[in-house]
Amino acid sequence: MGLPRGKKILITGGTGQVARPVAEALATQNDVWCLGRFGTAGVEQELAEKGITAWRWDMDDLSAESLKGAPEDFTHVLHSAVRRGEDGDFNATAEVNAVAAGRLMTHCRTAESFLYVSTGALYARRSLDHQYTETDPVDGVADWLPAYPVGKIGTEGAVRAFAQVLGLPTTIARLNIAYGPGGYGGVPMLYFKRMLAGEPIPVPLDGQNWCSLLHTDDLVAQVPALWRAATAPSRVVNWGGDESVGITDCVRHMEALTGIEAKLVPSEVTRETYRFDPTLRRELTGPCRVGWRDGIRRTLESLYPEHVRH
Known part of the structure; x- marks a missing residue:
């Protein structure tokens, strides 16, 4: 059905990897506002040049x-802003994210639809x-950033409550x-x-981590459908790509595209990732x-063209 037109849209986290491409795509046919602290010099002007109104908000x-x-x-509303909890303060991470979501939902209570960006990192780790699937149990354990999934679980609770x-x-x-090609490129480009x-890139002692990579083009295209799917009480959906992708396979693919060697080191602690059942999201x-x-090839060609073999 394409992107909406003539709507008034609020986006938080609009300078980040996830929400900025959405904001820029929607701004061509809608009145788009981005809320944030805008700590990076010149970013407000960049948004303004795309037709986006920047409004300062400290969550x-x-x-x-x-x-x-x-x-x-x-x-x-697309609420993507997050306090990730790099400082390890679990209480502040839970409180700030949950209260900010509640404030935002109350402020925008007359909206047609509210989309909250949570994370698959909150699932209880299995094989x-x-x-x-959306009904798998959660536990909020992530060795690579312990406070992050705890904050997301707390905020999901707040979002569910305010929606209802x-x-x-x-x-x-x-x-x-x-x-994708915007921002820093996402986790594959960190690798x-x-x-x-x-x-070194830590990998599991046996097997490999799996994920469901979602390219920016698909992410942007799917936002309107996720808005249309909104319900009260709220609806939960896993938001990932259609394909299961092994992280080691992804790194090896980047080796083949660039000729740059990856130093994979077996480790008990890795950046755990999760692959999703895409059934509900595809529906x-x-x-x-x-x-x-x-x-991956297109992202490398955009961000690191000098390293891509032709």
Whole structure:
């Protein structure tokens, strides 16, 4: 059905890897506002040049005044901003994310649809190749960033509560690994940077981690469908690509494309990833259009063209 037109859209995290491409794509036919701190010099001007209104909002401000002055007549909301918890403060990570979501949903309670970007990292870890569904149990354990999934679980609880109390149609989309030519390129490009630097890449002692890579083009195209799928009480959907992708296979693919060697080191601690059962998401959005091998090649050609073999 394509992207919406003539809507008033609020996006948080609009300078990040996930939401910025969405904001820029939607701004061509809609009134798009991005809320954030805009700590990077010049980013507000960059957004303005794309027709996006930047409005300063610090989600760490838990006061009732934090959104004072912001419009309330948004038709659609994409909430992607997050306090990741790199400082290891579990309490602050849970409180800031949950309160910010509640404030935002209350402020935008008349919207047609609210989309909250959660994470697959909250699932209780099973076998490396387990295909996670929306009904799998969660536990919020992630050795690589312990506070992050705990904050997401807490915020999902807040989002569920406000969706039901306010009657605000809501989709909770548990994102897998988004990647593409925008921003830093996503997790695969973090691995490629390690390859360029000759740094080791930890991999499981046996087998490999699996994921469901989602290219930016598909992510942008699927947002309107996830808005249309919103319900009150809220709906949960795993948001990843159609294909199961082994992380080691992905790294080997980048080796073949560039000739850069990857130093894979077996380890008990790796950046755990999860592969999704795409059934529900495909029912809501239709199939993805970008295969992961082509998507990785296109991303490398955009961000590291000097290293891609031709």
